[in-house]
Amino acid sequence: xxxxxxxxxxxxRDFAMNTYAIVAYDKLDGQAAARRQAARTPHFERMKLxxxxxxxxxxxxxxxxxxxxxxxxxxxSFPDRAALDAWVREEPYVKNGAWExxxxxxxxxxxxxxxxxxxxxxxxxxxxxxxxxx
Numbered sequence: 001x002x003x004x005x006x007x008x009x010x011x012x013r014d015f016a017m018n019t020y021a022i023v024a025y026d027k028l029d030g031q032a033a034a035r036r037q038a039a040r041t042p043h044f045e046r047m048k049l050x051x052x053x054x055x056x057x058x059x060x061x062x063x064x065x066x067x068x069x070x071x072x073x074x075x076x077s078f079p080d081r082a083a084l085d086a087w088v089r090e091e092p093y094v095k096n097g098a099w100e101x102x103x104x105x106x107x108x109x110x111x112x113x114x115x116x117x118x119x120x121x122x123x124x125x126x127x128x129x130x131x132x133x134x
Contacts (some may be wrong), residue, residue, distance in 0.1 A: 019057070019107045020084055022074040023091065027100035037134065038068060039092035046092065050076070055087075056113075077105065 025030050050056045055076050062071040071077040072093070078084040084104065093099045 019075065019077045019109050020081075021103075021105050021107050022072075022076060022084075022088065023103045024070075024072045024074070024099040025103075026070050028070065028099055032098070033068070035073045035096055035098040036093070039096045039098055042092040042130075046090075050087075064133060081106075 027035070046060060047056060055078060056074060057077065058073070058075040060073055061069040062073065064070050076084065076087075081104075088094060088102060088104070091099070094102070097101065108119070108123075109117055111117065
């Protein structure tokens with residue numbers, strides 16, 4: 001679902017946008033499970049390290065109806081896109097071809113750990129003030 005363009009909120013670049021959504025789609029062929037299994041240990045070790053460094057906020061897999069993993073989703077923070085891209089290039093699932101396609105997008109975080117962020121409240125205040133003037 002998309003909001004009509006006139007109702008979309010402009011996200012200004014003055015908000016720190018160093019949080020990224022990473023959606024990595026598995027190469028779905030007869031070897032998909034074997035590729036994941038072959039790289040699973042180094043992948044988990046690397047993810048544990050990144051969690052400990054505060055880079056990874058959420059990670060999980062999307063599942064097919066039969067329970068097969070088809071896609072990985074990671075929410076992560078990096079100083080900039082270049083640092084994120086360098087980190088992704090070294091990912092064991094990338095290196096062994098388990099992930100076929102990767103989408104990355106900066107995120108505006110509205111809710112973190114069950115709490116509405118100050119950035120979201122500020123954006124809403126700006127939006128309401130602009131609406132009142134219109």
